[in-house]
Amino acid sequence: GQQVMQIPQYQHVQEGEDFTTYCNSSTTLSNIQWYKQRPGGHPVFLIQLVKSGEVKKQKRLTFQFGEAKKNSSLHITATQTTDVGTYFCAGRWENQGAQKLVFGQGTRLTINP
Amino acid sequence: DVKVTQSSRYLVKRTGEKVFLECVQDMDHENMFWYRQDPGLGLRLIYFSYDVKMKEKGDIPEGYSVSREKKERFSLILESASTNQTSMYLCASSFLGTKRDNEQFFGPGTRLTVL
Numbered sequence: 152g153q154q155v156m157q158i159p160q161y162q163h164v165q166e167g168e169d170f171t172t173y174c175n176s177s178t179t180l181s182n183i184q185w186y187k188q189r190p191g192g193h194p195v196f197l198i199q200l201v202k203s204g205e206v207k208k209q210k211r212l213t214f215q216f217g218e219a220k221k222n223s224s225l226h227i228t229a230t231q232t233t234d235v236g237t238y239f240c241a242g243r244w245e246n247q248g249a250q251k252l253v254f255g256q257g258t259r260l261t262i263n264p
Numbered sequence: 265d266v267k268v269t270q271s272s273r274y275l276v277k278r279t280g281e282k283v284f285l286e287c288v289q290d291m292d293h294e295n296m297f298w299y300r301q302d303p304g305l306g307l308r309l310i311y312f313s314y315d316v317k318m319k320e321k322g323d324i325p326e327g328y329s330v331s332r333e334k335k336e337r338f339s340l341i342l343e344s345a346s347t348n349q350t351s352m353y354l355c356a357s358s359f360l361g362t363k364r365d366n367e368q369f370f371g372p373g374t375r376l377t378v379l
Contacts (some may be wrong), residue, residue, distance in 0.1 A: 156379065160304065172338070184367065184368075192372075193370040193372055193373055194307070194354070194370050195370070195372060196360075196367035196370075199366070235268070236314065237364060239299055239306060239307065241307075241368075244281060250295050250312060250314055250360070251312065251320075251322070252309070252357075252368065253309070253311065253323070254299075254306045254307040254308070254309075255306055256304060256306040257306045
């Protein structure tokens with residue numbers, strides 16, 4: 152089946168440093184979503200990217216969708232302790248229907264205050 | 265606010281037992297999903313349903329079955345629990361098709377331990 156590869160698996164930063172997580176698919180995605188899971192919590196939707204080359208911002212978070220719609224990234228500027236958690240990308244492909252999401256392995260972000 | 269609830273936060277069962285995990289959503293969502301979450305593997309889809317009595321296999325359906333008799337309720341069944349089914353189970357729901365961003369709303373999860 153289709154897969155989304157997400158790297159890195161873990162990232163530890165000092166508070167105030169930037170953070171980036173990357174997702175890649177070997178085939179063209181129809182869209183990609185990003186979720187955040189706080190420690191002990193459940194995944195919560197952050198954003199969906201649909202268009203080639205799309206860039207969306209939410210305060211310190213910047214989400215990008217590649218021109219070929221095969222990769223995506225989430226960048227956090229000047230991390231804060233509230234950013235701690237695991238970030239997942241989740242992709243959809245045209246041939247798999249609009250309902251099913253395939254999640255990446257997640258990147259667990261820890262922050263030294 | 266969308267609310268997805270799961271019947272138990274923690275569950276301990278013995279090998280061979282039949283296990284029922286229940287999920288209820290209150291937003292009239294057509295789609296419901298069952299995932300398991302394991303460290304380093306992310307969320308893997310077990311089964312999903314886009315309508316009452318309809319179900320489709322996800323990526324790892326072996327050893328599981330599901331039931332959707334009412335729109336708001338989706339049950340995951342482990343016919344004969346095994347130790348390799350020890351995991352966190354997450355239920356999610358979403359609207360059908362392309363309404364809004366078609367985001368998935370997750371329940372709090374059930375941590376199942378099979379001894």
